Amino acid sequence: MRIDVVTIFPDYLAPLALSLPGKARDKGLLDLAVHDLRGWTTDRHHTVDDTPYGGGAGMVMKPEPWGRALDEVARGATIVFTTPSGEPFTQALAQELSGHEHLVFACGRYEGIDQRVVEHAATLGTVREISLGDYVLNGGEVAALAITEAVVRLLPGFMGNAESLAEESHVDGLLEYPVYTKPASWEGRDVPDVLLSGDHGRIAAWRRAEAQRRTAERRPDLLAATGVISGLADLDVR
Ligand code: ADE
Numbered sequence: 001m002r003i004d005v006v007t008i009f010p011d012y013l014a015p016l017a018l019s020l021p022g023k024a025r026d027k028g029l030l031d032l033a034v035h036d037l038r039g040w041t042t043d044r045h046h047t048v049d050d051t052p053y054g055g056g057a058g059m060v061m062k063p064e065p066w067g068r069a070l071d072e073v074a075r076g077a078t079i080v081f082t083t084p085s086g087e088p089f090t091q092a093l094a095q096e097l098s099g100h101e102h103l104v105f106a107c108g109r110y111e112g113i114d115q116r117v118v119e120h121a122a123t124l125g126t127v128r129e130i131s132l133g134d135y136v137l138n139g140g141e142v143a144a145l146a147i148t149e150a151v152v153r154l155l156p157g158f159m160g161n162a163e164s165l166a167e168e169s170h171v172d173g174l175l176e177y178p179v180y181t182k183p184a185s186w187e188g189r190d191v192p193d194v195l196l197s198g199d200h201g202r203i204a205a206w207r208r209a210e211a212q213r214r215t216a217e218r219r220p221d222l223l224a225a226t227g228v229i230s231g232l233a234d235l236d237v238r
Contacts, residue, residue: 001100001155002031004073005144006066007107008048010034012141016148024152033073040068049110058111066106066117070124077102077125080147081118082140086129089147091170093130097147098154105147107140173226175219177210 005013013034024030038046042064049059070079078100087093097103106113106121121127132143152158159165169176180191194206215222 001029001098001152002077002102003033003105003148003152004077004103005032005034005105005107005148006037006069006073007034007105007139007141007144008037008109009107009139009141010036012139013145015145024155024158027157029155029158030152035069035073037065037069040065040072052111056111060111061108061113061117063114063117063120066113067120070104070106070117070121074104074106074121074124077104079104079106079121079125079127080144081106081108081113081121081127081129082132082143082147083108083112083129084131084134084136085112086131088134089130089132089143089150091150094147094150095154097128097151103148103151105140105144107144109139172211173222174211174215175222177207177214 005016007013016032016034025032037048041047047062048065049061052058052060078097080097080103082105102125104125106117118127118129130143130147132146137143154165165171167176180195184191184196192206194202197203212223
């Protein structure tokens with residue numbers, strides 16, 4: 001997979017060279033480049049923003065540098081605009097994006113990017129406008145980081161243990177069950193007996209029930225989506 005990130009704060013993306021995406025690069029699964037949008041400005045001050053037409057607070061990112069940047073790096077790509085007005089980012093979307101050959105992240109700042117840039121991008125490749133969640137960040141960089149990490153760890157060959165991918169939160173529409181490790185007793189708190197029983201059938205049933213209980217408590221909206229809600233009457237939901 002190839003990932004390009006266009007931003008006015010390239011240093012924000014430095015963590016991409018470390019940690020999980022860094023590992024993917026070392027394994028040859030990921031080719032990643034971070035670009036400074038100001039490199040596509042032509043004026044002495046490297047201006048990237050201006051006041052909004054129609055008035056209002058804040059500044060809007062100018063179309064010209066974005067147009068030149070995307071013409072250069074985004075032809076044929078899936079172009080992701082990170083914006084609080086986008087579709088919500090989910091594990092299913094991470095899975096989908098992990099199958100794309102080339103992702104370009106366009107990180108907006110201020111009040112956003114001139115809308116014509118999004119229209120222009122749609123003539124170069126496939127546009128996705130994606131939100132990290134229902135809150136406002138100062139810019140799209142943190143969203144690009146988060147999306148990249150969620151996508152890259154799904155690349156085939158990236159995770160040593162494919163099983164740990166299958167069991168984690170959100171993959172089956174539920175939150176993950178609680179986990180424990182040694183010692184079996186710590187500070188007067190014991191690991192649930194069933195996990196020490198060696199009975200794989202009982203362990204699987206316990207984990208499933210705990211995943212459902214947690215999801216019912218914390219994210220009932222997810223249960224409604226999986227259809228598990230019909231079985232909720234049987235659960236002792238605290
Ligand atoms: N930029 C600012 N807020 C954002 C959010 N919630 N998601 C994605 N990009 C953003």
